[in-house]
Amino acid sequence: MEITYRSDYRPPAVEVAALYDDAGLSRPTTDFLRIQQMYDQSNLIVSAWSNGQLIGIARSLTDYCWCCYLSDLAVAKSFQRFGIGKALIARTKELAGEQSMVLLLSVDTAMDYYPKAGMETVKNGFILYRAN
Numbered sequence: 001m002e003i004t005y006r007s008d009y010r011p012p013a014v015e016v017a018a019l020y021d022d023a024g025l026s027r028p029t030t031d032f033l034r035i036q037q038m039y040d041q042s043n044l045i046v047s048a049w050s051n052g053q054l055i056g057i058a059r060s061l062t063d064y065c066w067c068c069y070l071s072d073l074a075v076a077k078s079f080q081r082f083g084i085g086k087a088l089i090a091r092t093k094e095l096a097g098e099q100s101m102v103l104l105l106s107v108d109t110a111m112d113y114y115p116k117a118g119m120e121t122v123k124n125g126f127i128l129y130r131a132n
Helices: 013-023 032-040 084-096
Strands: 004-006 044-050 053-062 067-075 101-103
Touching: 004 084, 013 032, 013 053, 013 067, 044 084, 053 084, 053 101, 084 101
Parallel strands: 067 101
Antiparallel strands: 004 044, 044 053, 053 067
16 A cells, blocks of 8 residues: 655645545534635644555644644544554654654543553643534
8 A cells, every 4th residue: 555645735625624524523524614724724744545545634723833732633534543643643753853843632532542652641731622
């Protein structure tokens, strides 16, 4: 299986929404305008491709020198357990830079995954939830 990784392309909202649904990532996938806005306002996107099909994505916001918030990580179900998520995280960290940390908020069902991908659990954090 040949996987290609890209950081120079923003996939269309409809493709991203389909990937999110397939991966089981809870996002507003019927609101293509909102998905498009999420991507238009993000400045670090790493995608994974197989035979021209979007099979994985990592969407982040970063200043490239201090912090990087990895907001979305999704891999198509049929491509999970092949190291694609781990590779997307590694490429995100590489592109964000040595001086930058990578931080994410996880859904409960993925809490066991991230330590396996090389990330450390943090207990200091606060949140103001979105209205919708």
